[in-house]
Amino acid sequence: MPQKLYDFFQTPSIQTPTAGANIAGFIDGKNFKYYESSSAKLPAVVNALQAKAKSNKATIYTNSLEALWIKHYPLIKVKHMDTLKSAEGDGAVEVTPVVQVTKKWPRxxxxxxxxxxxxxxxxxxxxxxxxxxxxxxxxxxxxxxxxxxxxxxxxxxxxxxxxxxxxxxxxxxxxxxxxxxxxxxxxxxxxxxxxxxxxxxxxxxxxxxxxxxxxxxxxxxxxxxxxxxxxxxxxxxxxxxxxxxxxxxxxxxxxxxxxxxxxxxxxxxxxxxxxxxxxxxxxxxxxxxxxxxxxxxxxxxxxxxxxxxxxxxxxxxxxxxxxxxxxxxxxxxxxxxxxxxxxxxxxxxxxxxxxxxxxxxxxxxxxxxxxxxxxxxxxxx
Ligand SMILES: [Zn+2]
Missing domain, CATH: 3.40.140.10 (Cytidine Deaminase, domain 2)
Structure with missing residues (x-):
């Protein structure tokens, strides 16, 4: 079911994850493709970025503050869920969330x-x-x-x-x-x-x-x-x-x-x-x-x-x-x-x-x- 990206990030388990749990993903056409991780030290944002490594153009959305060290690299756009708005911008985009099971890793x-x-x-x-x-x-x-x-x-x-x-x-x-x-x-x-x-x-x-x-x-x-x-x-x-x-x-x-x-x-x-x-x-x-x-x-x-x-x-x-x-x-x-x-x-x-x-x-x-x-x-x- 399509929903606003903002609403997806309002899901209770994403708003209040258990220790170490985190997600990150990107908009791909009508889908929001996202990765899950149970470790804050190996955040899902790495998988999401790796999946988009060739272009480096996607914006990655995550619920993990601890993953935001990544935003200091050039060409990388990473947004925390708290910056999304319900009625405007990317938060208002209608997407179907699709969890990605095949994870990507750097060499x-x-x-x-x-x-x-x-x-x-x-x-x-x-x-x-x-x-x-x-x-x-x-x-x-x-x-x-x-x-x-x-x-x-x-x-x-x-x-x-x-x-x-x-x-x-x-x-x-x-x-x-x-x-x-x-x-x-x-x-x-x-x-x-x-x-x-x-x-x-x-x-x-x-x-x-x-x-x-x-x-x-x-x-x-x-x-x-x-x-x-x-x-x-x-x-x-x-x-x-x-x-x-x-x-x-x-x-x-x-x-x-x-x-x-x-x-x-x-x-x-x-x-x-x-x-x-x-x-x-x-x-x-x-x-x-x-x-x-x-x-x-x-x-x-x-x-x-x-x-x-x-x-x-x-x-x-x-x-x-x-x-x-x-x-x-x-x-x-x-x-x-x-x-x-x-x-x-x-x-x-x-x-x-x-x-x-x-x-x-x-x-x-x-x-x-x-x-x-x-x-x-x-x-x-
Ligand atoms: Zn460095």
Missing amino acids: RLGAMALAAPLTGGGLYAAAAGLSKDLDLPAGSREKGLARALRYYMLAAYSLVDISSEESYEGLKNYVGALLVSDQGKILAAGINTGSYRHAEVSMLLSYFRDNPTATAIPERSIIFSTLTPCRGCTGYLSAARSTDSVIYFGQEDTGKDGKVGARISAQLSAKTKEPHGQSRDALPGSVDVDDVGGDGVVSGGSISSIHKIQVDKGLASCMGEGSIATQIGKAQESRALIRSSSDALIQKMLKSRQGGDDEHAVKEAVLRYIGQWLGTSKSLE
Whole structure:
């Protein structure tokens, strides 16, 4: 039965959904095609957008305030049901609601299942409390863990040539992101393929797709993004973050959106650190909801922190000076280059190893793991 779009959104179960339940859809001819989701972290609006990804022209309507981080991506129109009016505009359009059962997902990156490299954990502690690398005692496990953080960032960089292959034409920024556990296991990966599918979003969607009952990323996890998260990504990261997770980025986005994202990320942080771990004063914990992605996106007093990390100079210079994120994306060989660099580092370490101290053991385990992960990773439906 056709009804006004406004009236459809007045349905009690849509007006007052149970925890996590949300819907999103778009007008297609005389139909309102919509998706349902039972997870606020993996909102139906993603399915609706993905269904319309080719054109990017549809307006998506949703009952989920928490999904509104998406509205900060260019070309995307997302409207919350409260903006619909009964007698005018799209709210007055007569439609037949049709629930969509076949869900659409962005492509994701996957790799062969591998055992975590750091059985004793410790990567989170290294990331959260990042001591100045140089100050750590040579040969210590802590020193190895501090170096391991850079290797994961390099792994994130090495994803960006996939990004350049799979992106829509005209995409300028190639970005990679990894979600890594305290034990060093890569839990999810993402690349920027355009519009709302930024690397961090692709990474989170991939994680929630693999873990449909999860309501947040795991405690003590570390996010590595090659670029400062933008405001849309920051919105989703803040919606999906755990109490103690850490964000690392490799390169500052000096554009307008990157600056906004950096500011919000800083506000989200209880502690923000400069490169090499020099602490700055704590920043306010409050976040302006208008900046982040809609009412309700940021709530509670969860604490996370954001840090910049510098990749090894030698490797960075191989990728070209200037804007690494752009240059590396144009270099199809960057992935192979990082893999061979990892191999070279392993060989060097094996040669110089004298009885094998804790620092070397950590570096070797992590480099082997990353090498295997990169070697088997591929883009999946
Ligand atoms: Zn983004």
